[in-house]
Amino acid sequence: MAEAARAALGGGRKLEAVERLTGGTTKGVYRLTMNDATTAVAYLWQESENYWPAAEGDGDLTDPFSPGVGLDLFEASHARLASLGLRVPEVHLVDRDRTHYPADLAIVEDFPGEDLMDLFNRDPRAAEPTMARLADALAAMRRHRAPSFGKVAQIDKGGRSKAASCEEAALEFALRCLAGAASRDRRIADTRGRLEERLRELAAAVRPRAEYSVVHGELGLDHVLVDRDGNPVVIDFEELLYFDVEWEHVFLRLRHSEEQYRPLVVEDLDEDRLALYKLTQHLSLTAGPLRLLDGDFPDRAFMQGIAEHHLNQALALVSGC
Template identity: 45%
Template sequence: MAHLGVADLTDLAHAAYGRSLRQVARLHGGSKKGVYRLTLDDGTTGIAYVWRASEDYWPEHEPDPLFGNASGRDLFLTAHTALSEAGMSVPRLVLVDRDTVVVEDLGGEFLEKLLDTEALERLWDDLEAMHGRQSPRYGRPGALQPAEAPPVPDVILERALAHLEACCERVPRIAAERERLENQLRQRHSVIEPRTSYGLIHGELGPDHVLVSGGRPVLIDIEGVMFFDVEWEHAFLELRFGRHHRPAENLDPARMNLYRLAQYLSLVEGPLRLLDGDFPHRDAMREIADQNIERVLVC
């Protein structure tokens, strides 16, 4: 996949900063969008997010209204507003273009290298406040699901069963456990009590999606922001942060039990599907799939 260069982004840089563009570097990550550091003629830098088909490594797939379309300029801007209103730190907007957004460059200090600092404790406090912002319906801010939409656990169950089906086609060890795993999903779902209020979540919050600037955590890759069961977020947080995870009070154990297995299946199905294309960081994606195959099998 060809990446953008100075000639492609020079007009964008001039519109954003009124200066000439000296250098462009595509940053690591970004499977659905291109993330580029713009270096200007005076040495200052900015970050451009570019949503174009040429930047999307994912193979075509049947759209998922909540999860599958978590990319695009409009979703980014809606999420940016929602997080800002919730008191979360996000990169400052510099320019909004048709399929591109330029934001301030906060450097490359990710939280994954600072897990034993006060920044992590501040993140947990910030997330508690963010999750406390409630909505009577779930979905994207500004595009909530209708009141008659299926409950969140039903949505997760159907998604997890589809992921199980896909995993069975690719992973013989999971296929051998298919009946047991399907029964596990259905049993875990069957004991969940109804809920009528949902918290604001990031949706894919690992330590590599948090920058640290001036000691404060700053959220990036925010297009997946939505009102949802906060247990869905915490099932992912405990997976990504391990012993550093700080569980919130009053999490529903039944939801956590279902969502853990659903997350593991998602983190097998998604990486393996991504590897059908030309995603460059193949070893890392394969490792994610392998780790979660093991998690699925011991559930």
């Protein structure tokens, strides 16, 4: 790592410390501190840093919801967000040839200090300007129109998704999540028929539409850093999609309190898409954590808590059916 750090930051600097940062499930994230106190962040994509047990369909770029890992997704997503005027970390070094380290590696700008979630929770008033700029960023993402839906890395190179529509892709994903969760939890297994029936009803109610915006997909305020000028800096964007804007806002609502979400609220969202994507994401956030727990993810109580919460929310959506 010392050689990569010197190549990225130059100036005769030497690497003094490496600190692992928490939170990642698909890549290693490390803060690099040089001997002159300059810092940067290293992203490492290697098998030992990926906590997800392998599953059929992983890495299928024609499926918007297939887990994708690596530099190609990072670079394509970084380029798209930057083209829309969003603040993203400056890239100091990309090493796909493994010249400096025996894994795919990117070294990027560091933003020490609070993320936007911590800032908001500590002082909502102080967070207001950054939240307003984040709302502007989301508006720019929504205004963009892509020629098709799917992973940005797939569509921007001229590819397509295998599903016929966003709602069809979401239904297929939801049914996979339902099967995965049912295989790991008896409560989902016992309710599988009702959940599948409800998913198909919700999908059938969605009216055709072909407006594909840029969607982060997991835009929690903890995935937004804050620079010295108070600008929001979007991170963890490798799964960036062209998709229905409702997908973004379902996650924003699920992830945040009403007070946190209020500055980001938008009008004219499609209620039928919101309903389908809400149940889909509850099932995803049940099945995903349960799958992670098949492996060696270290914070098991935290992940189990996520699965339990969303399992109960999914069951509540069919309790009257």
